[in-house]
Amino acid sequence: MNRRNFVRSITSMRLLAELGHDHGLSMHTCLEGTGVRQRDLSDPLGIVSAEQELQLIRNLWAHRGNCPALGTQAGARYHFTAYGMLGFAMVSSPTLQSAFDISVKYSQLTFAFSHFKLKESEHESNIIVDTSDVPEALRQFITERDIAALLTVQRDLFPSQPVLYNLYFSFPRPARSDHYEAIYGVKPIFGCKETFAELNRKALAQPLPQANELALKSAEEQCQLVLERRLSGTGLAVKVRDRLLHGGVNLPDMKDVAKDLCVTPRTLHRHLEEEGVTFLELRDEVRLTLAENLLQNRNLLVKDIASRLGYSSATSFISAFRRWKGMTPLVYRNRFLS
Known part of the structure; x- marks a missing residue:
């Protein structure tokens, strides 16, 4: 190859x-x-x-x-x-x-x-x-x-x-x-x-000091996504996801992303719809990735993670995380990061 x-x-x-x-x-x-x-x-x-x-x-x-x-x-x-x-x-x-x-x-x-x-x-x-x-x-x-x-x-x-x-x-x-x-x-x-x-x-064969099974799995999933995007072309959804990930925990809203891509929010919405995805779905996907990474830090409280990800309350974040993963953030942390 x-x-x-x-x-x-x-x-x-x-x-x-x-x-x-x-x-x-x-x-x-x-x-x-x-x-x-x-x-x-x-x-x-x-x-x-x-x-x-x-x-x-x-x-x-x-x-x-x-x-x-x-x-x-x-x-x-x-x-x-x-x-x-x-x-x-x-x-x-x-x-x-x-x-x-x-x-x-x-x-x-x-x-x-x-x-x-x-x-x-x-x-x-x-x-x-x-x-x-x-x-x-x-x-x-x-x-x-x-x-x-x-x-x-x-x-x-x-x-x-x-x-x-x-x-x-x-x-x-x-x-x-x-x-x-x-x-x-x-x-x-x-x-x-x-x-x-x-x-x-x-x-x-020696173990690495920062080995982390869950972090490895999450990173591999992201590697696969990046690889698939590069091999399949660069649609608008790919560009939106990349810009959301680039923003880290300071997730931009649709207006800011549209401005960055030199299109109107209405045009952005229409083209994403044509690709079978919404801006909110992309933002949720990125939020889940960021949440999984933040949960690896046991010094961060759930309410702190919720605040970093832009949720109005810990309850809102917990509900969203349960919808994504079928469990609460604490259960996820204790089950996979023990």
Whole structure:
């Protein structure tokens, strides 16, 4: 499955443009030919094509390809928070192995152009990195970036547990290789038949400190929704849901959302009706997602959650939650978060 066919969040392009800027490039140079404007990089809901991101990488490589370990420097910027709901799913996973499995399952929600294949032995898990379907001129940068990003997330999730044993690159040894060792934590071997990383299987099986079964389930559901939206197109209901989620607990009303989408409330209502959904139904769906996340914090009282979600009283919130889940918020919290 060619990753160049998938759209992705604009977050990766922002990280890459910031890398270029830190190396002395103007934003105009970084974004040249991408069709993306500098102000677009600040839109947390922005979606771009894989080709647009590849063009930015071409610009970086053309102007700063001589910088040691440029792709590795890029990957070190991809912390788990860059992956949105997928990052939340990974940090909620029971082990590092399961976090990796989640990232592979929803690989279209990552920014990787590489294909990761897992090959296991008794003591090691080898991750083979395949970049055969990306432009040859960019393979070194993308290989470095994707491996460094994978290890950066691993360190975010479990910084006290070293996982990487050895690292083998298929491209020749660069003039300077000290940058690689500084970022990866091991001395890579270059000029190999294929690129792969040897990981400690025992370390991968260690439980993650923030594992949460309910949070993982909720995050996976959101990942599936995001993936379905990106694969099926972008209807108006998708845009409304995204803007409601972006608002967090400060849910905007229909008038504000319509203004944000440059349509009248009447037009918004009509188009949503044509898509078989109402604004109130979308707002309830988002409220349920937010409520489930807030209930994970046992320090928050139900009345506080109700207030945060815009309900006039705790009773109104409890009634709505019972309608959604068939139980009260406290029963839900005690049953699934014990």
